Amino acid sequence: MGKLTGFLEYSRKESAEISPEERVNNYNEFHIPLEDIDEEERQNQAGRCMDCGVPYCNYGMILNNATTGCPLNNLIPEWNELIYTQNMKEAYQRLLVTNRFPEFTSRVCPAPCEVACICGYSSGSAVTIRENEYALIENAYKKGYVKPEPILTRTGKKIAIIGSGPSGLAAADWLNKRGHTVTVYEKSDRIGGLLMYGIPNMKIEKQIIDRRINIMKAEGVNFILNSDIGLTIDVSEILNNYDRIILCTGAENPRRINVPNNDAHGIYNAIEYLTSVTKSLLDHVPPKIDLMSKKVLIIGGGDTGNDCLATAIRQGAISVIQLEMMAKPPTRRLDSNPWPEYPRILKTDYGQEEAIEEFGVDPRIFSTMVKEFIVNENYDVIGAIISNLREERGDDGRINMVPTGEEFLVDTDAVLIAAGFTGTKEYIFEKFGLEADNRGNIKTENFRTNHEKIYAAGDARRGQSLVVWALREGKDVAREVDKSLMGYSNL
Secondary structure, three states, rough: OOOOHHHHHHOOOOEEEEEEHHHOOOOOOOOOOHHHHHHHHHHHHHHOOOOOOOOOOHHHEOOEEEEEEEOOOOOOOHOOOOOOOOHHHHHHHHHOOOOOOHHHHHHOOOHHHHHOOOOHHHOOOOOHHHHHHHHHHHHHHHOOOOOOOOOOOOOEEEEEOOOOHHHHHHHHHHHHHHHEEEEEEEEOOOOOOHHHHOOOOOOOHHHHHHHHHHHHHHOOOOOEEEOOEEEOOHHHHHHHHEEEEEEEEOOEEEOHHHHHOOOOOOOOEHHHHHHHHHHHHHHHHOOOOOOOOEEEEEOOOOOOHHHHHHHHHOOOOEEEEEEEEOOOOOOOOOOOOOOOOOOOOOOOOOHHHOOOOOOOOOOOEEOOOEEEEEEEEOEEEEEEEEEEEEEEEEOOOOOEEEEEEEEEEEEEOOOEOOOOOOOHHHHHHHHHOEEEOOOEEEEOOOOOOOOEEEEEOOOHHHHOOOOOHHHHEEEEEEOOOHHHHHHOOOO
C-alpha cells in the first residue's frame, strides 16, 4: 500500500499526451511523463495504492479468455509504497525481483494489473500502476542504478536461445544471471524480435531496446544476428555445441483472408508493413511499403491493426478504414462481464484518436468482413466487397459472426491484413523434429519438447499473446532449463 487514505485524498492523474494533430508528424513516443512536470504528484499517485488485503493486481490469470492482473506477479503494492515514501532505489529493486524489462512493459503492456486493481473497482479509477513502473525504471537509468553486473562465476553449461523477442531476452537474462553461458541467435539484422520490428516507434522507441541490450551484452550474453537456424545455420551445429536449446521463435504464420484475389498487388501482411517502416526509420532509407496518398483498408481491429492505422496516417494516407469482425462493444461493463475480468468495453486507442483528428470520423466499421477483393487488369487491388455480419450462437454455445446478406463496396488501393497469427513456421518443426499441438504451436510439457535438449517458450509455445506473457514464459522456461542442468533452480 501507499498511504492509508491516499485513494480518498488523491484523484487519479495520468501523464499528458502530445496532441494527435502534432504527434502524427513524427514517429516519436508521445507521452509526457507526469513526474517530469510534478515529481510530488507521482508520489501521490503511488499513495493511492490502498490497503486492499488481497491485491488482485499482482496475480495474473485468465478469466473469460482474457488476462487480468499481472502475469509477472509484480510486487505492486510494495513498490508503490516505496515510491510514496520516496525510496525510489528500493522500489526499483523490488520491481526487478519479478520484471527484468520494465522499460518494455511500462510502454507496451495494456496494464491488466490496473484492470484488477481494487482501488479501481471501489473508486472507479485504478492506481496508475503502469506509469508508476515507467517512472521507476526511467529514474533508475537517470540515477545510474541500472548498470551491468558481470557474472563472476560460470557453471560451464552452454545454452542457445533461438529468437530475441521478449521471451528469448527474458530467458537469456535469467539464465545468464544464474551463471550459464548464453548465446542468442536472431534471424533479423537487429535484436528485439517483435519489440524491434513488430511494434512501431511511437509505442517504444528503438534506442530503449538497444539500451537494455547493451547492458545484457556487458553482462556476458552473446548475440548472433542474421542467423536463421534451420535455414542459414544447420540444426546439428546447434544441437552438438549446446547443452540446451530454447526456441523463442514466435507465432509467425499470418492468418490469411481466404477470399478471391487475396494475393493481389497492394495487399500486405501487417507485420511486413510495420517492419518495412521501422527499418526505413532506422536505416534512413525509403520504406519498401509506402502508403503516401493511398486509400488504406485495414482488416483487423486489434493492437496491430491500430498500429497500422497510426503508421499509415504518418505516411500520408488520404483515407483509412478499419474493419472489425466483432460487434461494437458496449460503453460500460455488462453484468455478464464482472470485475475482475478484463472489461469488454469500447476503447478508442491512439491510432483511432489520430484518425478521428485527421479525417473527422472513427475509422472502425464493426461487424464486417471482406468477401472479395476487386482488382484491375494489372491485378492491382482497387476495391473490396464488404459483408455485414451478425451474431449467431452455435450449438456449442459459442457466438459466431455470420453474413447478413447485406454488402457494400469500398475503394482501396492498399490493404493491410492484421488478422493475427497462428502457429510456428513449419520449418521449425521439420528441422528440429518437433511435435505440434492442435493449434500449430510447439508442443511441450513443462516447456520441454519431445526432444530432451530442446525447450520452447513465448508465442511459439502458447500462441499469439501479450509481451508481458512472453516475459513470464521466458522466466519460467529459464527455471525449467536451469533445473534440468543443475538438479535444482533458484530462479
